[in-house]
Amino acid sequence: MITAAQINRYQRDGALFIDNALTDSQLGKLQSVTASLIEKSAQITQSNDQYDLDVGHSATKPRLTRIKLPHLLDPVFWQIVRSEQIVNLIKPLINSENIRLHTSKLNTKEPHGGQAVEWHQDWAFYPHTNDDMLAIGILLEDVAEENGPLLVIPETHRGAVLDHSKDGVFCGAINPQDPLFTPEKAITLTGRAGSLSIHHVRTLHGSAPNHSDRARKILFFECGAADAWPINGNSSAYTGMSQKTLWQKMQDNMICGQQTRQARLKDIPVLMPLSPPPDPTSIFKVQQSGGALSAFSAD
Numbered sequence: 001m002i003t004a005a006q007i008n009r010y011q012r013d014g015a016l017f018i019d020n021a022l023t024d025s026q027l028g029k030l031q032s033v034t035a036s037l038i039e040k041s042a043q044i045t046q047s048n049d050q051y052d053l054d055v056g057h058s059a060t061k062p063r064l065t066r067i068k069l070p071h072l073l074d075p076v077f078w079q080i081v082r083s084e085q086i087v088n089l090i091k092p093l094i095n096s097e098n099i100r101l102h103t104s105k106l107n108t109k110e111p112h113g114g115q116a117v118e119w120h121q122d123w124a125f126y127p128h129t130n131d132d133m134l135a136i137g138i139l140l141e142d143v144a145e146e147n148g149p150l151l152v153i154p155e156t157h158r159g160a161v162l163d164h165s166k167d168g169v170f171c172g173a174i175n176p177q178d179p180l181f182t183p184e185k186a187i188t189l190t191g192r193a194g195s196l197s198i199h200h201v202r203t204l205h206g207s208a209p210n211h212s213d214r215a216r217k218i219l220f221f222e223c224g225a226a227d228a229w230p231i232n233g234n235s236s237a238y239t240g241m242s243q244k245t246l247w248q249k250m251q252d253n254m255i256c257g258q259q260t261r262q263a264r265l266k267d268i269p270v271l272m273p274l275s276p277p278p279d280p281t282s283i284f285k286v287q288q289s290g291g292a293l294s295a296f297s298a299d
């Protein structure tokens with residue numbers, strides 16, 4: 001059960017780390033399904049709608065940056081995100097009984113060069129009518145300083161929404177020269193497999209490349225209050241859908257409670273993630289093809 005002190009910390013910092021959040025059995029299931037999904041990626045030679053391949057990927061040595069939308073690939077991912085522990089953790093943070101999954105992804109940083117994720121706010125990718133939204137990051141392996149842990153800058157969830165464009169193109173990352181960027185305040189979210197981090201949708205975060213000899217695998221579930229409606233035009237899971245498909249998908253994506261027809265509006269700056277970068281298929285491709293400047297290039 002989440003404590004009052006943890007709720008206060010999340011509200012103050014926009015981020016939280018919880019040790020040993022999963023049971024050994026839950027962790028074991030996630031590790032085993034992840035290993036078999038990675039094994040299946042050996043059969044492909046190009047990124048597709050399930051896998052984002054890393055440089056050096058081969059049939060004998062699969063190298064991925066991401067397994068996309070894992071909740072669509074195996075029921076175990078739904079079992080975890082709808083489990084009592086997770087629901088009891090996120091309800092008080094989102095402050096709602098009705099919570100909808102926005103998206104999921106399993107980011108893998110392979111040993112010796114797994115890629116950086118440049119600094120960004122998730123809000124820049126998918127603005128909604130309110131910001132009662134967060135990302136849960138479940139550590140599938142131990143994560144330490146040397147294998148590319150998640151870095152977050154506390155209190156940025158209550159600050160500015162920074163520009164994530166370069167030369168008029170959405171590049172999915174802030175400019176490291178932005179005067180509002182204060183990397184010296186970052187905290188590193190390291191811990192044992194089965195622990196998890198939570199960060200608010202507006203918290204500035206990123207991660208360095210993995211130069212160690214251990215892989216880094218974090219499973220992200222991004223979700224929010226059901227009355228946070230996606231603002232159309234963002235590169236969200238909902239773009240381009242008919243009303244019927246949209247409504248059905250919203251029901252299907254409920255973690256707990258009901259989808260509401262009411263959209264709750266909060267007065268927050270929104271910069272639409274447009275014009276689109278040449279390759280919008282994953283954050284790695286958005287940042288590369290959009291020409292994001294790297295804050296980690298010296299690593």
Ligand SMILES: O=C(O)CCC(=O)C(=O)O
Pocket residue numbers: 105107117122148149150205206207218283
């Ligand atoms: O994998 C990471 O370190 C960060 C992931 C992230 O922020 C994202 O994919 O949006």
